[in-house]
Amino acid sequence: MSGICGWLVAGSTATENQQISERMRNPLIRFDGSPAQTIAKNNFALTVAAKPSHAHLHEANGLAVGVWGRITFRDKTLQDRAQAKGIAVVLAEQWRQNREKIFSEVTGEFVCSIVDSDLQEVVLTTDPLGTRTLYYQVLNQGILFGTSTDALLGHPQANSQIDPQGLFNYLYFHMIPGPGTIYQAQNRLLPGEFLHFQAGRVERKRYTHVKFDEDLNRPFPDLKQEFLSLLKESIREVTQHQRVGAFLSGGTDSSTVAGILTEISGVPAKTYSIGFEATGYDEMHYARIAARHFSTDHHEYYVTPDDVVATIPKIAAIFDQPFGNASAIPAYYCARMAKADGLDLLLGGDGGDELFGGNERYAKQHIFSLYEKIPASLRNKLLSPLLLSIPPDIGLSLARKARSYVAQATVPMPHRMETYNLLMRYGFETVFSPEFLAQINPQQPATMLEQTYHEIEARSLINRMLAFDWKFTLADNDLPKVVQACQLAGMEVAFPLISDQITAFSCKLRPQQKLKGTQLRYFFKQALRGFLPDEIIAKQKHGFGLPFGVWLQSHKPLREIAADSLSDLKSRHIVRPDFIDQLLDQHLQEHASYHGTMVWLLMMMEYWHKQHLSRSN
Structure with a gap:
């Protein structure tokens, strides 16, 4: 570390x-x-x-x-x-x-x-x-x-x-x-x-400020040439004189890094992918498409529930404060393969979505923002009162959808992005003990989100969301996840897609070149068309998500360590014991993957407490 x-x-x-x-x-x-x-x-x-x-x-x-x-x-x-x-x-x-x-x-x-x-x-x-x-x-x-x-x-x-x-x-x-x-x-x-x-x-x-130039209009061929040049230079700069490989999930970012690494090195890049024997989670098919397309020296590993059981204590130890992104485990197994191959450095594709507009929520929030284009008088005096008066359980599908749309569209940004927040869905009083709630400010996250969002100097919705994600998605979440998972494996990692030069380039693209209607990362995909396989340009974003909730249902040792951890957590008087019981006994049976996220979060919090106490003694 x-x-x-x-x-x-x-x-x-x-x-x-x-x-x-x-x-x-x-x-x-x-x-x-x-x-x-x-x-x-x-x-x-x-x-x-x-x-x-x-x-x-x-x-x-x-x-x-x-x-x-x-x-x-x-x-x-x-x-x-x-x-x-x-x-x-x-x-x-x-x-x-x-x-x-x-x-x-x-x-x-x-x-x-x-x-x-x-x-x-x-x-x-x-x-x-x-x-x-x-x-x-x-x-x-x-x-x-x-x-x-x-x-x-x-x-x-x-x-x-x-x-x-x-x-x-x-x-x-x-x-x-x-x-x-x-x-x-x-x-x-x-x-x-x-x-x-x-x-x-x-x-x-x-010492540095985000500056979006939203009106610059340059010919596409010039932008494409500059972009490809910057990609090559960024990867060349971090890889010189080292034995280098790349994560390969089969998405546009990791495939781009793997392809350019092969091109500039003149030899097949070593690439590393993780698969899962779980329906809806395995992306190995796309990773193999990219590996064949670029003729990489490809390495695969299928993470099992037993691997998760063995790795949870290690993951809890490498993070020196509670951290709940479960995809740290597949990242670790990728890095471990690279370390075993004697590499010095592994390249991550993180950041491409947040620079060029690749997350699904960007398109979703664009659709909600269209409601704001309706004259305010019509919205506030007629449409909103009428549609929000519809009972949420009405039998008519179209009416339900219209009500749901308006209910979300009328929530101001950035709070609209939190309407599916897991903790808010449960309710703070349902999850936390009264003595714990008395010690905290439950409004602090909302205040933090609003302050960060409104400090961003950008006119367009897409650029405001991108800069917002540079903090909460990249700096606070994805980058520490990959860095620490690689540290656990003894592997260095670099993120060439978020070099200063590529970041500055992305800030000079027009908003429509990042999100064209609901088409995500429009410029990025057009610039790499012909370089990336068509299947990868067209695929939906997924990544290395861990099927933890699904495996909880079928793997007894995993279920046992989760139940033991949550049982121990009860004594800390943070989470209500009845919520933990309901989570394990009822919610998981209702929707394993959704409620499994909360089980993971609570389990990792308890593991962190035990690690903290053992290191303090």
């Missing part, structure tokens, strides 16, 4: 800091055994744990710089200097000269920390899409930071008190969205943010 950790605390000694740093770095290296470098001085320490190409550490004249990840300078002169003297050295020089302006001159997937012991100053930053996480805790006389909450807990001044709001947010979102964490005293940087700490004061602001 590579990463970075450090602190600045007045009054500490170099010897004490060296001893503390050894405790803090253990969580960073416990899964992949990465080498760790540490600078320990009076008042501060800084550790970077990663393979040499991803670890950059430098200290001189009281200024220390640590970087974890892939980082390059946009300016060729600076990049040449970095290759000669080291990235951390050049960042230190540029920080003294240009301060935070330097962050707009770097690109890549990274976290960076700068500690100036003379000025008692710390600067922390993450890349624009938050591919790596960075946590921090403000102390009485300093600041503590790291890419793992477990690393922070290795410091004697760390506060390990669990935040009930974090647990509530986890069950609402299926993860804990930044800037919150599972601990009351810890926070997380948002994508593209930098934090400045000095004299006990913390200031956070963005």
Whole structure:
């Protein structure tokens, strides 16, 4: 579990800091055994744990710089200097000269920390899409930071008190969205943010801003040529001098990455796919189409219920706060295959949907937005009152659909996207104990969603939803899922589809080129037509979804560990015992895949609690 950790605390000694740093770095290296470098001085320490190409550490004249990840300078002169003297050295020089302006001159997937012991100053930053996480805790006389909450807990001044709001947010979102964490005293940087700490004061602001140019109208051939060039350059940049493979789900993104990797390397790319023996979940057919089309060196593995039983404790351990995306398990098995093949790096196709308009909800919300085009007087005085007065259980199908449409269309964005939220469907009072609800603000998720959505500077609905998903879908969910699953397998991962250059390109496409009516990722598919197989361009989005709820019905060991976990969870007084009983005894029989999601969320929360307690003792 590579990463970075450090602190600045007045009054500490170099010897004490060296001893503390050894405790803090253990969580960073416990899964992949990465080498760790540490600078320990009076008042501060800084550790970077990663393979040499991803670890950059430098200290001189009281200024220390640590970087974890892939980082390059946009300016060729600076990049040449970095290759000669080291990235951390050049960042230190540029920080003294240009301060935070330097962050707009770097690109890549990274976290960076700068500690100036003379000025008692710390600067922390993450890349624009938050591919790596960075946590921090403000102390009485300093600041503590790291890419793992477990690393922070290795410091004697760390506060390990669990935040009930974090647990509530986890069950609402299926993860804990930044800037919150599972601990009351810890926070997380948002994508593209930098934090400045000095004299006990913390200031956070963005060094990069999303800018959509919604009116730029360029010829399609020019856009296509630029796009294909950027794809090749992005993949070439992250793969040089490494043994590389790619995830292959059979979707447009992973197939594109696999095809271009084969093209630029001149040899069949090693590709890795996961299948499931469960109706409606197995996508191996499409992965095989892509593998044959690009003549990749293809590897497959069928995940079984026994694999899930064996892997659940490992998955709970690799995430240092509750995390509920079950597709971390198939991602892990892909990464494990790649590790066994001796690869250095695995490429993920994550981000293409969120840059180019590929999620089904984008088309769905477009349809609902059409209702807003009807004159307000007609909507508010006639249509809405009339249609919403129809009983929801009316026998007429058309009337039911009309009522359902208006009921959802009249919910303002972004709350309209939450109308199927699992926790809201059950009801907060039905799920949580009264004592737990008394400790939290049940409206905080809605406030967070609304604040994020309305901060986005875009006129079109599609661009607002895309930027919204860069945070909640990518930075908070999909990217940590893949990064941590790969860490568990000891495998590095990169996401070439969300490079700074491709992100900037997507922002210059017109909204209709991302969502044309209800046609998803219109430009992306047109630009890759002839390169990708037609079957993959036409297929519906699916991915590596785990058939957990279905397997609960038929696999006794899986059902037993789920029931045991939820039984243990009752004693924590978070979830109502009667809800747990109803979930297992009734709801699962009614709709296994739907209610199985809540079983998974509660089970992983209980496993996290046990892991947390064992690590704290």
